Amino acid sequence: MMTVSNSNASLLDVRNLTIDLPRGADRPFAVEDLTFTLERGEILCVVGESGSGKSMTAHAVMGLLPKAVKVSSGGIRHDGTDVLSLPERDQRALRGGRIAMIFQEPMTALNPLMRVGDQIDEVLRYHTTLDRAARRARVVELLASVGLPEPDQLRRSYPFRLSGGQRQRVMIAMALAVEPDVLIADEPTTALDVTTQKQILELIRDIQVKRRMGVMFITHDFGVVAEIAHRVAVMQKGKLVEIGPAAEVLNRPQHPYTRQLIAAVPHLIEHREAFGDERKPVLTAEKVCKTFHIGGGFFAPSRKVVAGNALSLTIRQGETVGLVGESGSGKSTLGRSIVGLIKPDSGRIMFEGVDLLSLSRTAFRPYRRHVQMVFQDPYASLNPRHTVGDIITQGPVAFGEDRGRALEKAKALLKLVGLDASAAERFPHEFSGGQRQRISIARALALEPKLLIADEPVSALDVSVQAQVLDLLEDLRHRLNLSMLFITHDLRIAAQICDTIAVMQKGSIVEIGPARDVFGNPQHAYTRQLLDAIPGKGWTIPEDVMSTGRHGAALRTSA
Amino acid sequence: MTAAVITPSRRGSGFWRAFARNKGAVLGLAFLLLIVLMAIFADVLFPTSPWDMTAAPFEPPFSEDALLGSDTLGRDIAAGIAHGARVSLLIGLTSTAVAVLIGVCLGAVSGFYGGWVDDAVMRFTELFQTIPNFVLAVVLVAIFTPSLTSIVLAIAIVSWPPLARLARGEFMSLRSREFVQAAVTTGQSNLTIIWRQILPNSLSPIIVSASLMVATAILLESSLSFLGLGDPNLMSWGYMVGAARTVIRQAWWMSFFPGIAILLTVLALNLVGEGLNDALNPKLARKGRA
Known part of the structure; x- marks a missing residue:
């Protein structure tokens, strides 16, 4: 689109870059023979799945490679000067001075014990000769330029007082402090909600145009x-x-890999058939309320967070209901209330004519096997000290099944979710994220539930793996006639897999209806705002890629 | 669908490699093994009772019939040290085992259930923490008359509170982990969850602190014996130091060698504890990794 160059040399010129990994890693090179350039006034997106070496490249440019990892050949030139051969002192002047970086997780990238203004001031102190007053004025100006409200007050806040989006803005202000000509953004919006992501993307684009920077933007999201x-x-x-x-x-x-990645991108509207009302409800939630009290003690009053405000929802036989909303909207609270991990303050959750909330612990136990849950983080949801076989059979054994029989069933389930039966003897750490999520699904299915609560089951996975796990869930749902409550923050995924969509905002369901209606003709302003914030709306996945990639090669490769 | 490419590594070998990286820990372990061997073969090395006179009184070290000298009554110091190792190790290990049992049980219950159970258990724990350790141990042993059992119990009773707090913290944090919640949703009983899901994952820090506690228990036992509150039928390092303190200016070796035995054993235990910490809590130890 715009590839303008002022001088002869490219702004950033990476040539034949090879970075060695320490011995014993799963491959010899982190990055192999990589060549690309970044010009002035250009946004270059580097896309790839986890472990593709995209972050390693960025860290090499910044001179932030871990000690055990070395650049073995090739070079990185910034405006004609070789970055790698510079002495440490000049490198330091370069990073922060000419090349700046923003990170994925703004909470961990900011010092929690320093006021945000002081953190920006620190950058100015090292890289400029401005005096105190001038620096302060510059800090305020920078905070204002990234769209933060009341910069003069905000300057004195600690990071924990700011929201995720505000923290990312502070990070950007910090990166811009000394007018860099290269900005490296390492997944800067991955940890943010969609609406915030949209604002940050707009901000980065604005700043990039205004300052004619070169931006190297690392992401896994084709949207x-x-x-x-x-x-x-x-x-x-x-x-x-x-x-x-x-x-x-x-x-x-x-390239086939690119095609595969693009085919795996969840696409917004698939126009599912409207789900009939005639089937009998499996579970009905009526006016479920839950308020959390955070902090407080003998003297200090606690802070109230309303996570559920009269939530009502019906899940029918064979139906997938999507619960979408941004973080903190209370969608997980509802899911956890249904499986009995959280006790709501009031309301009813009817399952086969029984109010689950009125039951005692012991009376509730027989119902547990009918409602099962798949958790978000496949790395935290499997006990690292148990074999996969143990993990899957523990549930049935707790309900009185013979261990040997349970293990036979577990092996059959492992095959059902696309793993080898021999996986039963191994430990969770031997599996990849996608495989672990399959194990997690097998565990939930071991109790032959009628309802599956899936709490963000794919948000920790790479896109192509994501697509495979979603396909698996979709397949199982039809085969076992499961009902499912699918909790997600990603509307594209919800559109792809759900029959009915409930949109949550600040503890309330603001809109509920068939997926086609909610996405095609949103009624509530918040739903429209969410839909509007989906990245890459203007782009439709090319037809030929859709058909060749998705159900061809992508499915058959291992997760 | 193929299985993972990562080769399965046996937990054991990885653990040993991590432990062996800490040279001090290996040295400590080797020394500890020597002490254990000495305790086991005390009857072979020194067949006569350590309470019997085998030499003239006040023999200096390296004399003919007493390698490390003899004490005021002509008893062999070396024999005393070898036999005393039994008492020290026995009391150190059993009292720690009892303390771990009490501490982990209370800590587990309090961390798992939370709420008023947690409050009650923790106030009870604090009751013990407010009384100075050693004074309580002295009082307990004095009341129940000094014997192996009373000493072990006294040491266990004064040393379980830190373990209870540690176990409580571990249980509280693991309680909210997803794999524990998954166990709840699959209908496992609380006892199963505590025993099979949480406990194995909370063992590392407990093992580390228990290994250090053995050292403290040995010191406590020595202090009790020093004050004359040891089991009167068993030779112990603390007793030897205590009995020799009146003649320390004439016969330094009587208190020096048992003292050195205590020092080195406790040092070895601390080194091993540190090595265990490095090996079991790899996040803190392996700084060199990417």
Whole structure:
């Protein structure tokens, strides 16, 4: 789109870069023979799944590689000067001075014990000769330029007082402090809600245009790529497989891996058949309320957070209900109330004519097996000290099944979720994230539930793995005639898998209806706002990629 | 669908490699093994009772019939140290085992259930923490007359509170982990969850602090014996130091060698504890990793 260069040298010129991994890693190179350039006034998106070496490349440019990892050949030139051969002192001047970086997790990237103004001031102190007053004025000006309200007051806040989006803005202000010409953004919006993501993307684009910076934007989300990229580089296992103008790569991807990635992107409207009301309800939630009291003690009053405000919801036989909303909207609270992990303050949850909330612990126990849950984090939801077989059979054994029989069933379930039966003897750490999530699903299915609560089951996974797990859930639902409550923050995923959508905001369901209606003709302002914030709306996945990629190669590769 | 490519590594070998990285810990472990061997073979090395006179009184070290000298009554110091190792190790290990049992049970219950159970258990724990350790141990042993059992119980009773707090903290944090919640939703009983899901995952810090507690227990036992509150039928390092203190200016070796035995054993235990910490809490130890 715009590839303008003022001097002869590219702003950033990475040539034949190879970075060695320490011995014993799963492959010899983190990055292998990587060549690309970044020009002035350009946003280059580097896309790839976890472990593709995209962050390693960014860290090499910044001179932030871990000690055990070394650049073995190739070079990185910034405006003509070789970055790698510079002495430490000049490198320090370069990073922060000419090349700045923003990180994925703004909470951990900011010092929690320092006021945000002081943190920006620190950058100015090291890289400029401004005096105190001038620096203070500059801090206020920077905070204002990233769209933060009341910069003069905000300057004196500690990071924990700010929201995720505000923290990311502070990080950007910090990166801009000394007018860098290269900005490296490492998944800067991954930890943020969609509406906040939209604002941050707009901010980055604005600043980039205004200052004619070169931006290297690392992401795994093709929606984000479609939103801001001028050029796209696709990386796989440390190698650059495709690079080109955004319109080319997005609409006419050449490399099979790119095609596979694009095919795996959840696509917004699939126009599912409207789900009939005639089937009998499996579970009905009526006016469920829950308020959390945070903090407080003998003297200090506690802070109230309303996570559930008269939530009502019906899940019918064989239906998938999507519960969407941003973080803190209370969607997980409802899911956890249904499986009995949280006790709501009031309301009823009717399951087969019985109010689950009125039951005592012992009376509730027989119902547990009918309602099972798949958790978000596949790394935290499996006990690291138990074998996979143990993990799956523990539930049935607790309900009195013979261990041997349970293990036979577990092996059958492992096959059902696409793993080998021999997985039963191994430990969770031997499996990848996607495989672990399959184990987690097998565990939930071991009790033959009627209702499955899936709490963000794919949000910790890479896109292609995400697509496989979603396909698995969809397949199982039909095969076992499961009802499902699918909790997610990603509307694209909800659109793909859910029959009915309930949109939550601040503890209330603001809109509920068939997926087609909610997405096609949203009634509530908040739903429209959410839909509007989905990255890459203007881009539709090319038809030929859809058909070849998704149900072909992508499904057969291992998760 | 193929299985994972990561090769399965046996937990054991990885643990040993991590432990062996700490040279001090290996040294400590080797020394500890020596002490254990000495305790086991005390009857072979020194067949006569350590209370019997085998030499003239006040023999200096390296004399003919007493390698490390003899005490005021002509008893062999070396024999005393070898036999005393039994008492020290026995009391150190059993009292720690009892303390771990009490501490982990109370800590587990309090951390798992929370609420008023937690409050009650923790106030009870604090009751013990407010009384100075050693004074309580002295009082307990004095009341129940000094014997192996009363000493073990006294040491256990004064040393369980820190373990209870540690176990409580571990249980509280693991309680909210997803795999524990998954166990709840699959209908496992509380006892199963505590015993099979949480306990194995909370063992590392408990093992580390228990290994250090053995050292403290040995010191406590020595202090009790020093004050004359040891089991009168068993030779112990603390008793030897205590009995020799009146003649320390004439016969330094009588208190020096048992003192050195205490020092080195406690040091070895601390080194091993540190090594265990490095090996079991790899997040803190392996700084070199990417």
